[in-house]
């Protein structure tokens with residue numbers, strides 16, 4: 001079983017020959033969605049609705065997951081929830097292709113993995129913060145101001 005290498009691969013062969021308007025929901029629930037060792041998402045779940053259209057297969061994804069981030073203020077690791085919703089057309093041929101450049105693969109399987117990854121990455125904040133009011137570390141002595149205080153802590157808490 002090497003399904004786990006492509007956990008988001010779906011069989012859409014039957015939709016190619018189905019009447020326009022036919023759709024199918026593909027549900028996913030994965031404890032871990034791993035792209036490579038330092039890029040993992042946890043508690044991944046959601047649905048991809050695939051609809052047969054004239055031009056191709058229209059995919060509407062709705063997913064949520066958790067990712068471990070490092071707070072830019074206090075450097076602590078924390079778990080960040082992510083949510084993404086997207087729509088993309090996998091075209092039957094070049095004439096209908098969108099700027100996303102997706103074609104229905106001839107083997108009848110679509111691997112949503114790369115697409116989902118792109119959308120999830122967009123949802124990760126560039127400057128993740130463990131919580132809205134994280135006080136950060138003292139720039140002088142490194143004390144974690146969330147846990148305690150130090151002699152350098154005066155009024156100016158404009159860390160970010």
Ligand SMILES: [Zn+2]
Pocket residue numbers: 071072073074075076129130131134135136
């Ligand atoms: Zn923090």
Ligand SMILES: [Zn+2]
Pocket residue numbers: 138139140141142143150151152153
């Ligand atoms: Zn200090």
